[in-house]
Amino acid sequence: xxxxxxxxxxxxxxxxxxxxxxxxxxxxxxxxxxxxxxxxxxxxxxxxxxxxxxxxxxxxxxxxxxxxxxxxxxxxxxxxxxxxxxxxxxxxxxxxxxxxxxxxxxxxxxxxxxxxxxxxxxxxxxxxxxxxxxxxxxxxxxxxxxxxxxxxxxxxxxxxxxxxxxxxxxxxxxxxxxxxxxxxxxxxxxxxxxxxxxxxxx
Numbered sequence: 001x002x003x004x005x006x007x008x009x010x011x012x013x014x015x016x017x018x019x020x021x022x023x024x025x026x027x028x029x030x031x032x033x034x035x036x037x038x039x040x041x042x043x044x045x046x047x048x049x050x051x052x053x054x055x056x057x058x059x060x061x062x063x064x065x066x067x068x069x070x071x072x073x074x075x076x077x078x079x080x081x082x083x084x085x086x087x088x089x090x091x092x093x094x095x096x097x098x099x100x101x102x103x104x105x106x107x108x109x110x111x112x113x114x115x116x117x118x119x120x121x122x123x124x125x126x127x128x129x130x131x132x133x134x135x136x137x138x139x140x141x142x143x144x145x146x147x148x149x150x151x152x153x154x155x156x157x158x159x160x161x162x163x164x165x166x167x168x169x170x171x172x173x174x175x176x177x178x179x180x181x182x183x184x185x186x187x188x189x190x191x192x193x194x195x196x197x198x199x200x201x202x
Contacts (some may be wrong), residue, residue: 019071033073036086037066043155043165044090050154051094057101061093068093084167091143137187145180148173 022030044065048058068089069076076082138146144166151162152173159177163170 020074022070022073025074029074029077032077033070036069036082040086040165041066046155047151047165048090048094048097050150052097057097061097062090064093064096065090081167083164087166137184140187141180141183142176144168145176145183148176149180149184152177 022033025033041062044062045058048061049055052058052061065086069086076085079085138149141149147166148159148162151157151165152159157165159173160170162168163173166173168176
């Protein structure tokens with residue numbers, strides 16, 4: 001994006017841009033960064049927790065995300081899709097956390113057991129089985145479809161809110177939701193009602 005070569009670490013490669021400490025930025029650039037941090041941190045934490053199932057892991061992934069965003073912020077301000085770039089950084093840090101904890105319970109297991117314990121009036125075995133099946137099905141979606149489904153149904157964002165967070169057009173997210181729901185319905189024979197206004201009932 002704009003010659004930055006993607007949100008990966010440079011590893012100290014020759015010619016890598018020098019990181020300017022935040023206290024040396026122009027005040028308006030500092031304010032823009034802290035405004036973005038304030039606006040996005042909670043959303044990033046909710047998404048990271050949904051993916052990792054651990055407050056500590058989610059916080060570590062999000063902190064690392066903002067560390068990298070800070071390193072690149074002056075350049076990011078010149079990008080056409082700053083939100084999408086930051087979202088990609090977050091996704092990569094979450095992948096790093098999954099690799100780091102290979103031997104620990106995965107999202108599917110944690111979320112399924114939480115669902116099983118959520119309503120004591122329901123049969124725990126049936127709830128657990130349904131939750132596991134759902135997460136298996138969601139895992140088969142494309143990355144963008146999965147993000148749209150998780151943000152819309154898992155967190156409760158509207159299609160417009162999810163689009164802003166991912167750096168996409170709202171129409172693109174609505175399309176991802178439609179195709180994702182059709183895919184899930186095919187895999188699990190679920191009925192997924194459409195919301196033509198793009199709003200998620202809360």
